[in-house]
Amino acid sequence: MGKRRRAGSSGSVGFGIVWTLFSSIFLVVGLLSVFKSLSYLAWxxxxxxxxxxxxxxxxxxxxxxxxxxxxxxxxxxxxxxxxxxxxxxxxxxxxxxxxxxxxxxxxxxxxxxxxxxxxxxxxxxxxxxxxxxxGVSGGAWGGLIFATVGGLFVLIGIGIMRMPARSGPQVAPLDDGSSPEPGMGRLPGIPFFAVFALVGLGMLGGVTVPALVRKFAARDWVEVPAQVIWNRTVERGSGEDRSVKRDFFYRYTFSGREYRSNRYDLGGAFGGLNTKSTIMSNFLQSHPAGSPIVCHVNPGKPWQAVVDREIVGGIILVLFPIPFTVVGVGGLFGMWWWPRYQRRLALKASFNLPGRGCRTEQGVLLSGGTKRLTTLLGIGFAAIFWNSIVGVFVSVAVSEWRSGRSEVFLNLFLIPFVAVGTWLLLAAFNRLLQFRAPTYEVRLLPGPMAPGDEGEFRWCRREGKGQPLRLSILLIGVKSSSAGDGHEKVAHRETLAEIQQPGDGSLQAIRIKLPVFQADGPGKLIWKIRFSPRMASWLPAVPEDLEIPVSESGRPGFG
The missing domain is CATH 2.40.50 (OB fold (Dihydrolipoamide Acetyltransferase, E2P))
Known part of the structure; x- marks a missing residue:
């Protein structure tokens, strides 16, 4: 068996190293918190x-x-x-x-x-x-969650470093016994979506669902008079670590016993309220110490009370897990479903269903460009969705910074998320340029081919912007991975034509013959006609691969 190679660009390796080192901070901090909490369990x-x-x-x-x-x-x-x-x-x-x-x-x-x-x-x-x-007050769970998220981000960084270069298929002979590493294309994706799924589901179970349950149960809470003990502004830290919050403390009497609370609403807003809500802020400012107020008390647990039975202070935290859960669970499901969907399409094509790959009197029509649209829509949606979520927290961080209450931890925490958002925007812009690149259509005569068959084809330009200076047309034989992860290795490369100033179509037919190969090892051999333009403008030169329909048995050569 030949030596297996892993190719990766220096840019992806460098980005992966930086990502991994940064994520290791969260992993180490989480593990230290877990170890400290576990040491208390030994008491x-x-x-x-x-x-x-x-x-x-x-x-x-x-x-x-x-x-x-x-x-x-x-x-x-x-x-x-x-x-x-x-x-x-x-x-x-x-x-x-x-x-x-x-x-x-x-x-x-x-x-x-x-x-x-x-x-x-x-x-x-x-x-x-x-x-x-x-015993311990829950620090072990917080540290475990922190370490899990950090560990998954570390796996994403390792996956980025191990990603193969995707500028084109890898060149490797068919008889070397090598095959793409199964699942390598999905290695960064699994922990990436797992982070979203864990964070989303964890917050759904720990924040959203309990808050909604409390809101439903609070309809039966009893309204009682109360008195403000103190209403103060709390400043913590200094410089960039300085934060300003509100502490609203009151007393009330229920069933002849006095209780106290500093909880404002059902969103989990205890002492240290971030008064983002205008209604909440106005209420707090208009009720100094000694002011009478009305609170709502849980009759079953009278030490629980709130001023407002709505989810005011924590509404962002309550809604925040929903997009995380959708992205995480949806991404994991998509990674499970997409390879199976591709195999079903391949299975349909192998039965020569009417349409693509069927022989007619005019031959077989091969066209491309649809994959560019689906890729653009997918990356564009991911970029908009991701940056809309991150943008909310960036706006909060900017607002805190402009008011002199910048929090260093929040800023550091946002760095990898902003980096991913920037990368998604650049990737979406690049896919937009690729989408506008020229696409081509081929009519293959007389129809589906088998190894050893000869034929000819004519081509024309379907759509796209920009005029190529030169167009290379090649016959490519690629061996697909049996793992269904989208990896391909080039087994055969042959130049069929080199055209200067190609215009919009063929002036004469181009001859083609499929070589005969003995395919060793797993994987299916796929033949493609590749159009490789060299653009005269700033638009990217995007190769176009059109798959040749291959029949099971040979037929007499054409010509």
């Missing part, structure tokens, strides 16, 4: 007694809502105390996170005061002074 679970548990709300703290906690436990015969609620943090920007833990403990204890309640805590066996009442 031992031991009995403890809760001496105090409440919630401190202090706008001077970061985060502003902290657990006022103290519990004692025994390790190796020695008593210790701790005030940690979670191993990695002791507070939250969302008051509801702490409120739910407190109410769960009250329900389990059967009383409002939980002093002296027996529970269980987690202790670091290597450092028994480190203990927390609860």
């Amino acid at each position: 031992d679970r031991v009995p403890c007694v809760v001496e105090r548990f409440g919630i401190r709300a202090d706008p001077k703290q970061d985060p502003p809502y902290q657990a006022d906690l103290r519990f004692r436990y025994t390790w190796d015969g020695r008593e210790y105390t701790s005030d940690r609620l979670w191993p990695d943090k002791n507070g939250s920007d969302a008051y509801e996170d702490l409120g739910e833990v407190l109410e769960t403990m009250r329900t389990g204890a059967g009383r409002d005061v939980i002093q002296g309640v027996s529970s269980a805590c987690r202790v670091n066996p290597n450092n028994p002074t480190a203990a927390s009442l609860l």
